[in-house]
Amino acid sequence: MSMTDRFFKTREFRKLFRNKSAVIAMLVIAAYLFTALFVMCGGITRETCDTVVGQNKMPGFFIQQTPEQRYENATSKFLPMVQRALSRADQTAALADVRLGQERVVNKSAAQLQAIIDRAIELKNELNQSEDLDADSARLPQLKALEDQVAMLKAPLTGWSRLMQNASLVLGTDAQGRSIFLRGLYSIKIAIQIGLVTAAFCVLLGALLGAAAGYFGGWVDHGIVWVYTTFSSIPNLVLLVVLSYAFTDSEVKDTLLPVYIAFGATFWIGTCRVIRGETLKLKRMEYIQAAQTAGFSPFYILVRHVIPNTAHLMLINFSLLLIGAIKSEVILSFLGFGVKGQPSWGIMIRDAGNNGDVVSGFFWEIGTATALMFALVLAFNILSDALQDAFDPKHV
Amino acid sequence: MSNQSAATQSSPPPAEAPAPMVRVQNLVKHFPKRGGILNQVIAKVHAVNDVSFQIRKGQTMGVVGESGCGKSTLGKCVIRLHEPTSGKVFIEGTDIGSISSHALRKIRSRMQMIFQDPNSSLNPRMTVEATLREVIKLHQVVPAGEVDAKINTLMTKVGLRLDDRKKYPHEFSGGQKQRVGIARALAVNPEFIIADEPVSALDVSIQAQVLNLLMDLKEELGLTILFVSHDLKVIDHFCDSMLVMYLGNIMEEMPCEDIHAHAKHPYTRALLASNPVMDPDHRAELTVLEGEVPSPYDPPAGCPFVTRCPIKTARCEQENPPLLDHGNGHRVACWEVKLQ
Ligand SMILES: Nc1ncnc2c1ncn2[C@@H]1O[C@H](COP(=O)(O)OP(=O)(O)OP(=O)(O)O)[C@@H](O)[C@H]1O
Ligand code: SF4
Ligand SMILES: [Mg+2]
Numbered sequence: 001m002s003m004t005d006r007f008f009k010t011r012e013f014r015k016l017f018r019n020k021s022a023v024i025a026m027l028v029i030a031a032y033l034f035t036a037l038f039v040m041c042g043g044i045t046r047e048t049c050d051t052v053v054g055q056n057k058m059p060g061f062f063i064q065q066t067p068e069q070r071y072e073n074a075t076s077k078f079l080p081m082v083q084r085a086l087s088r089a090d091q092t093a094a095l096a097d098v099r100l101g102q103e104r105v106v107n108k109s110a111a112q113l114q115a116i117i118d119r120a121i122e123l124k125n126e127l128n129q130s131e132d133l134d135a136d137s138a139r140l141p142q143l144k145a146l147e148d149q150v151a152m153l154k155a156p157l158t159g160w161s162r163l164m165q166n167a168s169l170v171l172g173t174d175a176q177g178r179s180i181f182l183r184g185l186y187s188i189k190i191a192i193q194i195g196l197v198t199a200a201f202c203v204l205l206g207a208l209l210g211a212a213a214g215y216f217g218g219w220v221d222h223g224i225v226w227v228y229t230t231f232s233s234i235p236n237l238v239l240l241v242v243l244s245y246a247f248t249d250s251e252v253k254d255t256l257l258p259v260y261i262a263f264g265a266t267f268w269i270g271t272c273r274v275i276r277g278e279t280l281k282l283k284r285m286e287y288i289q290a291a292q293t294a295g296f297s298p299f300y301i302l303v304r305h306v307i308p309n310t311a312h313l314m315l316i317n318f319s320l321l322l323i324g325a326i327k328s329e330v331i332l333s334f335l336g337f338g339v340k341g342q343p344s345w346g347i348m349i350r351d352a353g354n355n356g357d358v359v360s361g362f363f364w365e366i367g368t369a370t371a372l373m374f375a376l377v378l379a380f381n382i383l384s385d386a387l388q389d390a391f392d393p394k395h396v
Numbered sequence: 397m398s399n400q401s402a403a404t405q406s407s408p409p410p411a412e413a414p415a416p417m418v419r420v421q422n423l424v425k426h427f428p429k430r431g432g433i434l435n436q437v438i439a440k441v442h443a444v445n446d447v448s449f450q451i452r453k454g455q456t457m458g459v460v461g462e463s464g465c466g467k468s469t470l471g472k473c474v475i476r477l478h479e480p481t482s483g484k485v486f487i488e489g490t491d492i493g494s495i496s497s498h499a500l501r502k503i504r505s506r507m508q509m510i511f512q513d514p515n516s517s518l519n520p521r522m523t524v525e526a527t528l529r530e531v532i533k534l535h536q537v538v539p540a541g542e543v544d545a546k547i548n549t550l551m552t553k554v555g556l557r558l559d560d561r562k563k564y565p566h567e568f569s570g571g572q573k574q575r576v577g578i579a580r581a582l583a584v585n586p587e588f589i590i591a592d593e594p595v596s597a598l599d600v601s602i603q604a605q606v607l608n609l610l611m612d613l614k615e616e617l618g619l620t621i622l623f624v625s626h627d628l629k630v631i632d633h634f635c636d637s638m639l640v641m642y643l644g645n646i647m648e649e650m651p652c653e654d655i656h657a658h659a660k661h662p663y664t665r666a667l668l669a670s671n672p673v674m675d676p677d678h679r680a681e682l683t684v685l686e687g688e689v690p691s692p693y694d695p696p697a698g699c700p701f702v703t704r705c706p707i708k709t710a711r712c713e714q715e716n717p718p719l720l721d722h723g724n725g726h727r728v729a730c731w732e733v734k735l736q
Contacts, residue, residue: 286513287516287519289472289477290509290517291519292477293504293507293509294505294508294534294535294580295500295502295505295534295535296530296534305519308519308521309521
């Protein structure tokens with residue numbers, strides 16, 4: 001039986017899997033990981049997130065749009081685009097270019113399309129006679145007829161695009177008319193990606209340095225402790241601001257590299273401290289002395305006997321760092337120093353605030369971002385606690 | 397008493413005799429205690445104080461004394477787990493303090509240690525097999541193809557079932573773990589073994605089994621052993637001779653034959669008396685030790701035992717008695733024990 005196999009069958013893991021809330025948390029995390037994977041495999045692209053799917057629209061399932069908004073939706077986007085295309089010399093080519101998000105023009109002859117448009121304009125003009133649509137509720141059926149005409153211009157979506165279309169509208173759109181649902185999901189990938197890369201890098205670095213400091217002692221210890229005390233005195237917020245200015249004109253300015261550097265430089269410190277302490281404890285264990293009397297080299301003992309016995313702490317720290325990185329990413333993106341050029345919960349929250357949406361009761365953008373982040377961080381917090389209970393009852 | 401100064405502390409081996417397996421010469425180990433704001437050395441623990449002795453090949457030397465008297469430290473200095481403050485350790489004539497760390501790693505296959513606590517002496521994340529394989533491979537005890545066979549031989553030798561090869565330490569009982577520890581020590585075919593209280597953490601019923609195993613192995617493999625214990629009965633049963641330690645000093649060295657008749661030092665006699673099962677005849681001779689064990693940070697100026705000795709004199713407070721040779725491998729450090 002392999003080493004890892006045994007590792008997962010230990011008493012500690014059995015204890016972890018008996019903890020119901022931990023299991024639920026793990027299921028939630030699995031769902032997030034699955035979504036992140038889906039996004040990474042191209043399920044939701046950056047372009048999809050930036051596509052305008054409609055006017056600033058509320059979540060479809062429980063908030064009604066005002067008649068004014070419905071009128072605006074029907075008249076301002078698709079109708080004029082088709083109309084413009086028909087007026088071109090090369091009608092067919094121009095019509096093929098008409099796209100609004102996933103939507104295309106229905107496969108009809110130009111004459112048929114022209115007829116629909118004429119009827120729509122007729123309805124539009126009738127409705128235009130009154131400024132106030134609401135005042136005369138008799139006009140609402142006319143508005144409905146106008147909407148139907150516009151719908152006739154559109155090819156009905158099928159299969160995957162239909163699903164995406166419906167999904168993209170489920171939580172409404174932001175001020176620019178982009179799907180909040182898709183942006184929220186795409187942000188999962190950003191959060192998980194930053195979390196995983198930061199946590200993996202920092203746990204490995206912290207464990208290696210911490211174990212080396214604890215095990216070798218002397219100047220190695222002094223050196224490493226000095227480095228982490230120095231680094232821990234740099235607030236990573238400030239470091240990131242500096243980095244984001246430093247990378248302003250370089251080609252990496254829109255990538256996540258500055259974020260990785262800032263987090264990577266500071267996040268390993270906690271792990272390093274914990275692993276160093278554990279190593280100091282392990283060093284006195286007799287099996288380490290046995291390995292010394294057997295004549296193994298210090299490096300071998302470190303890698304084979306010390307570090308594997310800190311695995312449980314590495315696991316706990318991984319989970320804690322992941323939360324830390326995700327939260328910090330959101331804060332930094334909110335402040336405009338983190339993720340750039342692609343959606344992130346932090347950016348969504350900032351957009352919501354900038355447009356004054358929240359104040360006027362349009363809560364769904366900030367609500368979506370916060371809820372998604374809340375569920376993920378909560379799940380990881382529960383998991384971290386469960387890991388700590390299972391592996392490290394003393395809470396080192 | 398004029399001949400006392402003539403008597404040497406550690407008698408060098410006679411020229412014609414072969415070099416002893418182990419020779420320890422004036423070994424001293426101090427542990428600094430740090431404190432204060434500058435983390436400076438504020439005191440020293442005198443864990444081992446000017447200890448000299450030798451063990452001939454195939455002999456078993458017992459080390460007995462109360463907890464904290466420096467038995468483990470002595471053993472760990474001999475095997476170089478601790479760097480001695482001063483003094484020398486010779487393994488068959490080689491001064492292991494003066495050789496390179498590379499050469500030391502080589503020579504280590506000839507000496508091994510069995511540890512006190514079976515719960516901490518095995519890596520919890522390694523199977524028995526992995527533990528043994530690692531050591532066998534390091535010292536290339538057997539050709540690569542025969543490693544598995546060697547593991548089986550070792551496990552059989554220490555009385556473990558072969559089905560247990562893939563088990564982890566937490567799946568074993570204390571006695572079994574100690575057997576694994578013994579197998580690991582034997583894996584490199586050592587000549588000299590330091591057994592640091594190998595049975596003190598085990599149940600009494602298991603102690604006998606493990607001790608018998610060690611006895612058999614000693615006979616079979618002709619091992620030289622430094623056997624540390626706080627139990628005189630075990631030492632008497634197991635060893636050829638013994639060192640009685642108190643506060644890092646050797647109080648008495650004597651062969652393990654008829655200890656009751658020969659023991660001369662008041663501390664040894666007190667140890668014997670406090671062990672009624674062992675000593676039904678002499679029970680009333682000495683009362684239980686009174687007085688405080690002095691702090692190892694601040695040992696008495698004179699005889700280390702002076703605070704508790706029932707027969708101390710004024711001289712004992714001032715001067716530390718030398719370890720005098722009484723012949724037949726018997727050495728005693730006490731002003732009140734006269735040379736015959
Ligand atoms: N690494 C160390 N650092 C500081 N002091 C130590 C260290 N190891 C041992 N000591 C001190 O040295 C003295 C002797 O300790 P040692 O472990 O050798 O005793 P022992 O005779 O083996 O006791 P026991 O029977 O309890 O195992 C003790 O006072 C102990 O506190
Ligand atoms: S030297 Fe003095 S104090 Fe020490 S054991 Fe002998 S009589 Fe007792
Ligand atoms: Mg000890």
